Amino acid sequence: xxxxxxxxxxxxxxxxxxxxxxxxxxxxxxxxxxxxxxxxxxxxxxxxxxxxxxxxxxxxxxxxxxxxxxxxxxxxxxxxxxxxxxxxxxxxxxxxxxxxxxxxxxxxxxxxxxxxxxxxxxxxxxxxxxxxxxxxxxxxxxxxxxxxxxxxxxxxxxxxxxxxxxxxxxxxxxxxxxxxxxxxxxxxxxxxxxx
DNA sequence: ATCGAGATTACA
DNA sequence: GTAATCTCGATC
Numbered sequence: 001x002x003x004x005x006x007x008x009x010x011x012x013x014x015x016x017x018x019x020x021x022x023x024x025x026x027x028x029x030x031x032x033x034x035x036x037x038x039x040x041x042x043x044x045x046x047x048x049x050x051x052x053x054x055x056x057x058x059x060x061x062x063x064x065x066x067x068x069x070x071x072x073x074x075x076x077x078x079x080x081x082x083x084x085x086x087x088x089x090x091x092x093x094x095x096x097x098x099x100x101x102x103x104x105x106x107x108x109x110x111x112x113x114x115x116x117x118x119x120x121x122x123x124x125x126x127x128x129x130x131x132x133x134x135x136x137x138x139x140x141x142x143x144x145x146x147x148x149x150x151x152x153x154x155x156x157x158x159x160x161x162x163x164x165x166x167x168x169x170x171x172x173x174x175x176x177x178x179x180x181x182x183x184x185x186x187x188x189x190x191x192x193x194x195x
Numbered sequence: 196a197t198c199g200a201g202a203t204t205a206c207a
Numbered sequence: 208g209t210a211a212t213c214t215c216g217a218t219c
Contacts, residue, residue, distance in 0.1 A: 043202070052202070062215055080212025082203050099202060119203050129214090161202050 003142035009070035013044040013089040013096040017175050020087070022149040025103055027125045028140050035125045037103025037115050038146055041176040041183050043159045045086070047096045052165035052173075055095025065133045066095040073141065075122075075132040082119030085127045087136060087143075101160070101174070104182040117184040153178050157187055 004023065009016055020039050028034045045053035054076070055066045065074050066088055074086040074097045086097040102116040103125075115121045122128070134141050156172040163169050176183045 045202075054202075057216075060216065076202085077214055078201055079203050080201095080214080084202060086202085101202085117203070159202070164201090 001144045003137045003144060004071075005137070006069065006071035009087055009089050009136070010091060011070075011089065013046045013098050014173065016087070016089045017042040017044040017098045017173070018154065020098060020100070020143075021154060021175060021177055022146040024106060024144040024146050025100065025125065026142050026144060027127060027131075029126050033108055035108035036106040037109070037121060037125060038106050039100055039103050039143075040180040041100075041102035041116075041174070043099040043101055043175070044089075044173040045097050045099065046173070047090070047094050050096075050165075051168045052159060052162035053095065053097075055097075059095070063095055066097050068092055071136050073127075073131050073134045073136060075127060075129055077129055078119075083122040083128055084118040085122050085125075085131070102176070102180075102182050102184045104180060116182045149177055155187075160185060 020042050023039050025037050025039055048055050050056060055063045057063060059067055065072055069092050070089050072088045074088050075083055077083055084099060086099045088097050090096040099118060101118050103121050105115055109124055113124045115124045131141055136142050155176055155178040157174050158170050158172060159174045
């Protein structure tokens with residue numbers, strides 16, 4: 001199977017976030033153990049003007065990779081204990097990326113480990129800061145095409161944890177597979193009609 | 196050199 | 208509801 005090429009990632013983050021649903025994230029560790037998850041939840045961070053995007057801080061040591069060529073990993077450490085994994089999108093000069101928020105276990109994962117949530121999936125797959133800036137076409141780290149996810153299964157809503165971003169917090173840039181059991185959060189359930 | 200905040204998670 | 212815990216980036 002051929003890894004997704006740089007041209008796949010060199011499109012607007014919202015497009016990539018949609019197309020990533022259903023694809024396979026493949027990580028091989030130093031011992032040669034392969035771990036694979038199917039992506040079921042993503043969030044698009046579309047550029048410097050997007051106040052929820054780390055690139056809104058401008059070009060810094062941390063955000064530099066987001067402004068570089070598409071098809072590389074952007075991994076950051078947060079809250080003193082978790083890593084979050086993103087893929088860089090768009091043309092060089094555009095600080096955009098897609099956060100992977102949840103995968104379904106496919107290979108190499110113990111039955112009890114959870115892969116829903118950006119921190120949990122990094123822990124489960126062994127993704128760390130050492131993967132930051134890596135190209136996504138290596139044996140150690142790449143994505144593979146999966147079964148296409150029909151539009152009828154795609155749901156959208158506001159991104160998680162970005163309330164500080166004003167109007168940008170409301171935009172429906174979070175995408176997930178509606179019938180997946182491995183999505184990190186669901187919209188507040190609608191109140192049932194009174195019996 | 197120091198300080199505040201954070202694209203989260205686990206547990207009371 | 209809140210503690211845990213480290214990196215980055217801004218400020219002094």
